[in-house]
Amino acid sequence: MIKNRFKALLSPDVTRRGFIKSSSMLGGLAAVTSSLSLPFKSTLAQAKETPPKADEKVVWSACTVNCGSRCPLRMHVVDGEIKWVETDNTGTDNYAAKDVQVRACLRGRSMRRRVYNPDRLKYPLKRVGKRGEGKFKRISWEEAYDEIANHLQRIIENYGNEAVYLNYGTGTLGGTVTRSWPPGNTLVARLMNLKGGYLNHYGDYSTAQIAEGLNYTYGGWANGNSFSDLENAKLIVQFGNNPAETRMSGGGLIHHYVESKAKSQARTIIIDPRYTDTAGGREDEWIPIRPGTDTAFISAMAYVMIKEALVDQPFLDKYCVGYDEKTLPASAPANSDYKSYILGLGDDKTPKTPEWAATITGIPADIIIKTAREIGSTKPCAIHQGWGLQRTAGGEIASRAVAMLAILTGNVGINGGGSGARESDYSIPFVRFPTLENPVKTSISMFLWTDAIVRGPEMTALKDGVRGKDKLDVPIKFIWNYAGNCLINQHADINRTHDILQDDTACEMIVVIDNHMTASAKYADIVLPDLTTSEQADFCMDGKAANMPYFIYADQAIKPQFEARGIYEICSELAKRLGVEDAFTEGRDQEGWLRHLYAETRKLDSSLPDFETVRQQGIVKRTDPNGHYVAYKAFREDPQNNPLSTPSGKIEIYSERLAEIAATWELPEGDVIHPLPVYTSTFEGWDDPKRSEYPLQLTGFHFKARVHSTYGNVDILKEAARQEMWINPIDAQARGIKNGDRVRIFNDRGETRIHAKVTPRIIPGVVALGEGAWYTPDGRKIDQSGSINVLTTQRPSPLAKGNPQHTNLVQVQRV
Ligand SMILES: Nc1nc2c(c(=O)[nH]1)N[C@H]1C(S)=C(S)[C@@H](COP(=O)(O)OP(=O)(O)OC[C@H]3O[C@@H](n4cnc5c(=O)[nH]c(N)nc54)[C@H](O)[C@@H]3O)O[C@H]1N2
Ligand SMILES: Nc1nc2c(c(=O)[nH]1)N[C@H]1C(S)=C(S)[C@@H](COP(=O)(O)OP(=O)(O)OC[C@H]3O[C@@H](n4cnc5c(=O)[nH]c(N)nc54)[C@H](O)[C@@H]3O)O[C@H]1N2
């Protein structure tokens, strides 16, 4: 069996339909050519389906990782083993027909290599060495359950439920039973809620700053128009958005982006420190920008637009608060409106001229002027942002600034326009696993859990953003880490986290539930081997292809490997030991729950096929009844009857709530919270004095070879798209670095080594690393794999207390 499996790993995944071509395409993505992010389109459309052999069974499964998509996988199983993996074979290539084939990317198609990976966890493990050393002994499931239940009960008795924390983890967020994110909607949460609850968190590593920032502008989570609506745009402007890598699959939105742009033929401007794969060959203009300076660029464009009467004054008067003194709230001081700020009539007395911004952003003044004129005079203009520029030290303000551009030009709420937020879509309403209510109401920012271990009771509402209470009462003593690698790999400042976790008198118990021996698993006291998606049945949710949402029934393709067990069984067994089994299971097994949840869903939509049909057909597709999604359309049409959920009901350019927060919170030196989206310097920005020691800005990006760290141990993917550090020829030459040289990247937090990619695709003064490479310390605290989080800071952003993981200063040398 083992031998067989090994053989399976050696054979190419993709013999049947010439997919080998596609895997070299992934490698080729690093080069600038345009068709590459549409990996399978023509190959698949022309391919003929080969009928399965007699001894072969084809089972619908899915890839449920956190890439923003969700893909069906059809597992070809022979003798109980997955031999190869195909994807959706229903639907067409015709986007207008809204029955698109949802094609998995090469990551999903290499799922077999994740299921049969040498890193696969086989048995429950108990730590015997120090945390992080990776020394474990094999134990039985019974011992593991008892150990966990006993420590949990002891810790709850000694410290209370607030000492129990569910760490962020998105490894299988697409599942229903197996869902891992948000942690509050997982089976672990259901279990804990039956035992008195746990310390909550707010925010997430993806969108902490934008969710908080745009909440003050638009009220609640801010939506953008769907990519499908780009067919109505005359001009497209993308700030720090790279869907060719971050929205990659057949269901992935990059296809809609390309299809819609092909229809509208709209000119596209991409603003990014890197010439991204989204730019590659199909943008009309790339404006390289210094990280963290988008607000200065936008302020200067606002200056040009105001001077040249290109702002949409009627829109600003009718829908907005605080553009000029006419709509400034009574509580605001004189000249604190946006127009005064831009013209230099506010406190700082600095007009935000193109020359002023050129110094900050690195964008020449004439480009700023030209871009402002183009955006100001081309309607409708679709302005979108990704989440790259908000995962920064000043990300709350930067995200509001991008929205400001859409607001100034009156592009909000119309077809072909956009709000300046990220693209949004319609999804199918589906009844999810009930996870019950958490009796504990206190929460911390998801980024501050390491602080809550070392200084929990010192953390306050005004200083650290504790919510639901003035301060925390107890530190974190127990951590559940389900399907996440944020204990180490994905969290900032790995060396600091290592020191905090190594002390097992601080956090006393860590339980990791995963498929693989990850960097995080090495810090566990107990490791539980979970089933992969291939080994159990589940509904996989939230798939969407712009206005064609879908869900997948992923059936069990193979038997559980080794001693792995599923999360439902794990939590049910623990519930038994904690005396809440009946309440936890409600008498159902996993399939019983799937049938029950689906029956509840069909009550909402009786046109959905029955359970057995879905199991057969694997994927269920729908179309958005409203066509293209247009954010804030109702508000635009009738603001009186459809007010926003901001206090004024309008778009708040000036936010009184932020003015109040700015006046009351205790902020460290240099942190700025402001009622307007004003440009400010930040820690570790382009003008930080620390640049004399660490002269390069290091920015991260989400990489096509992995989904964060997941798939990061798949050999063929690592070869296809290598981990590299991007550096401009000017900076490389100054350091004697040639393309392919191994370099050390370091600052006072740590050091990592990897090969250099010397390329004009990145602005001088900036280097970039794909996030998520597997942390590989060499015993001297030097990472050998280009794992970015040895370099990132734990200092939170001012308002969201979020992760500024794209804001770092480093030095680079040839090894
Ligand atoms: N420097 C830097 N750091 C970042 C980011 C960045 O841009 N820069 N991005 C941040 C963002 S946006 C995010 S969302 C986070 C993501 O951080 P995580 O949510 O930690 O994502 P992954 O690294 O993919 O880890 C998922 C884990 O789930 C496991 N897993 C996969 N499938 C299953 C399953 O079926 N069952 C179980 N039990 N486990 C499974 C995988 O093996 C893996 O260990 O990273 C953040 N970290
Ligand atoms: N293949 C793949 N796809 C993924 C993921 C993955 O790990 N792999 N992760 C998924 C997840 S969980 C998330 S949250 C999303 C993340 O989606 P995003 O956060 O949008 O992705 P990033 O690559 O971090 O950032 C997007 C772009 O912003 C640029 N950028 C960085 N700083 C700045 C700045 O200051 N200004 C400007 N203008 N641009 C800047 C980066 O160079 C990058 O090209 O992606 C999802 N999709």
Ligand code: SF4
């Ligand atoms: S990684 Fe994302 S795009 Fe690729 S197969 Fe999985 S869900 Fe689809």
Ligand SMILES: [Mo]
């Ligand atoms: Mo994310």
